[in-house]
Amino acid sequence: MILLHLAAVAAYALAAFAMWPAAVAPTGAAAPAAPPSIRRFAPGLLVLALILHGIAVANDIVSPDGLDLSIANAFSLVAGLAAGLAALSGLLTTLPVTVPIVLPVAAVAVLTPLFVDSPHRFAFSGAPWAAAHVAVALVAYSLFLVAALQALVLMGLERRLHRRVPDPEAAALPSLLTLERYMFRLVIAGFVLLSVTLVSGALFSEQVFGRPVTLTHKNIFSVAGWLTFAVLLWGRWRYGWRGRRALRWIVAGTVLLFLAYLGKKFVVEVLLGR
Numbered sequence: 001m002i003l004l005h006l007a008a009v010a011a012y013a014l015a016a017f018a019m020w021p022a023a024v025a026p027t028g029a030a031a032p033a034a035p036p037s038i039r040r041f042a043p044g045l046l047v048l049a050l051i052l053h054g055i056a057v058a059n060d061i062v063s064p065d066g067l068d069l070s071i072a073n074a075f076s077l078v079a080g081l082a083a084g085l086a087a088l089s090g091l092l093t094t095l096p097v098t099v100p101i102v103l104p105v106a107a108v109a110v111l112t113p114l115f116v117d118s119p120h121r122f123a124f125s126g127a128p129w130a131a132a133h134v135a136v137a138l139v140a141y142s143l144f145l146v147a148a149l150q151a152l153v154l155m156g157l158e159r160r161l162h163r164r165v166p167d168p169e170a171a172a173l174p175s176l177l178t179l180e181r182y183m184f185r186l187v188i189a190g191f192v193l194l195s196v197t198l199v200s201g202a203l204f205s206e207q208v209f210g211r212p213v214t215l216t217h218k219n220i221f222s223v224a225g226w227l228t229f230a231v232l233l234w235g236r237w238r239y240g241w242r243g244r245r246a247l248r249w250i251v252a253g254t255v256l257l258f259l260a261y262l263g264k265k266f267v268v269e270v271l272l273g274r
Contacts (some may be wrong), residue, residue: 011049079109143190221260
């Protein structure tokens with residue numbers, strides 16, 4: 001299993017090297033990226049990395065007692081899903097600047113279960129509802145993470161545009177409006193899945209978790225995140241919100257959801273040891 005994790009890290013590293021975008025010097029000149037002979041292997045290396053990561057996550061999470069979702073495994077799973085969604089959506093090729101963020105984070109995440117062992121693991125046992133609920137929730141979180149990453153990149157591109165900073169790769173990028181429309185598709189898909197997650201959690205909490213819905217920090221932050229995205233989509237539909245206002249709402253909603261799930265698990269499992 002250690003070799004499997006290390007193989008996934010190596011594949012991520014090679015894929016990142018092959019896809020690494022050209023660095024932009026202060027003069028506006030672009031330093032050369034990986035040679036074309038190496039870049040042609042990037043798709044295959046990325047697919048290999050995602051497959052190895054998926055196998056490692058499956059072996060780490062699936063246990064005889066159910067699904068082991070300790071914080072290390074949850075971080076690895078969310079990072080792997082985000083990398084896979086970024087690759088499938090074309091984000092890594094459309095916005096190459098995201099490569100140095102997404103792939104290194106995924107490589108670190110796949111190693112985390114080897115070094116961060118929580119002795120207080122919680123396993124969902126027995127009910128298929130639990131697996132379905134968790135799967136939908138994690139895909140929703142991953143979609144929002146990819147959308148938030150794109151929002152941060154768009155903020156940077158918009159700032160460079162306003163400051164008239166030269167960007168040699170700008171001509172090869174789609175327009176900001178096209179990228180923004182694509183980002184909102186991710187947000188809408190994530191919002192639908194998040195709504196399903198909250199509704200299923202409220203209706204089937206006792207069957208899934210063995211207890212009724214309670215007012216916890218996780219539920220409060222999850223509902224706050226849902227409301228944030230609901231207001232954003234309403235403002236987009238009603239008033240045509242776009243640009244920095246919309247981007248900030250996306251980042252804020254994603255932060256709330258991060259606090260609801262991984263943030264809460266970090267505090268409970270790592271800081272409090274519960």
